[in-house]
Amino acid sequence: MYGNTSLTEEEAKRLNTTEEDPVKLAEFEDRITRGEKIEPGDWMPKEYRKQLLRMIEQHAHSEIVGALPEGTWITRAPNFRRKLALIAKVQDEIGHGQLLYSAAETLGKTREQMLEDLLNGKSKYSNVFNYPALTWADVAVIGFLVDGAAIVNQVINSKGSYGPYCRALERICYEESFHLKQGHDNVVYLATGTKKQRAILQDAINRWYRPLLHFFGPPDRNSQHSEKLMKWKVKLASNDDMRNQFLDQYVPKIWELDLTFPDPNLKKNDEGIWEFSDPDWDEFKRVINGGGPCNKERLEVRRYAEEAGRWVRNALMNKNEKYVTPLA
Ligand code: COA
DSSP: OBTTBSOOHHHHHHTTOTTSOHHHHHHHHHHHHHTOOBOTTSOOOHHHHHHHHHHHHHHHHHHHHHHHHHHTTGGGOSSHHHHHHHHHHHHHHHHHHHHHHHHHHTTTOOHHHHHHHHHTTSSOOOGGGGSOOOSHHHHHHIIIIIHHHHHHHHHHHTTSSBHHHHHHHHHHHHHHHHHHHHHHHHHHHHHTSOHHHHHHHHHHHHHHHHHHHHHTOSOGGGOSSHHHHHHTTSOSSOHHHHHHHHHHHHHHHHHHTTOOOSOTTOEEOTTSOEEOOOOOHHHHHHIIIIISTTHHHHHHHHHHHHHHHHHHHHHHOOTTOOOOOOOO
8 A cells, every 4th residue: 555545656656656645545535436527726736737738739739730631621612512511510529629729728738738739749749640631531531530530539528527527528529520520421321422422431441440540549568657547537438449430330330321441350250349350550650659651740830820910919918917727
């Protein structure tokens, strides 16, 4: 046992809590066990704050960078109704960034610092948004499968222990469910269309398959943060479990349309677990560390937005106003 908590010394070292007040730590862990939400003013271990901030900040960046691949198709949408739906969706994604930055700010880092860390490469964002949207079918696949994957992850995370993050996620999931419907409608339309429409759809599915498997993070055996995040109920399912849930929901829907995933080994085994070929985890590492096909371009666009929008922020800012952390 370590201090007053049920942690062994070894566990406390792994969780980076050896310096914490054991009484407060035990009370905190009891609250988590009882399923209580932790709120911004409550006591929390430094490592809990650090982990949450890392994850929510990455999530917020993913929303604003994630709007870019689809955003490039607004001017080229095939008709007026598709254009309207896409504009609304992209706008929603930026709004999700707004909600998540507010939730992250409650942990003590300003939005300005977060955006600076996105641009200087200190903060990560989701691997999937570093791939190009080459055809209109990519918009359909992003809307259906990428948003579908995000919903699997976010519905699970929304049951977590940190109040502001959970509340932001509940609202986000509500909107994402509608994105999913428009993505599904778009996929079905192309799948039941001309030979060419089916061909561009199949091509897009082939290109997004591996990034989608990467989306849920490295296999559990290589996940650095899962142990802490799951102990403190920030994450309620492991990377492999979320990946499996996604495959379980979406593979049958793609097969139903007589489309395929580019993996001859993709199948559900007798225990109900999906098996697949190694999705090239080296590619995942390369992409999340800045070496994907569109990383440079994505950050350039964000950098331009920061610079071009500076005068607006300056004009809106009251120099004498004191910064107030949002309560989210
Ligand atoms: N894209 C980019 N980086 C990823 C990633 C992905 N899809 N999956 C994992 N990573 C990174 C992690 O951030 C971590 O790097 P870091 O230590 O430099 O921060 C590293 O890979 C090891 O992964 P792991 O220990 O498994 O990270 P995790 O426990 O945080 O789990 C997620 C990864 C994505 C499941 C988790 O962070 C999560 O649920 N995030 C919130 C949802 C989200 O951000 N969605 C993105 C867009 S909608």
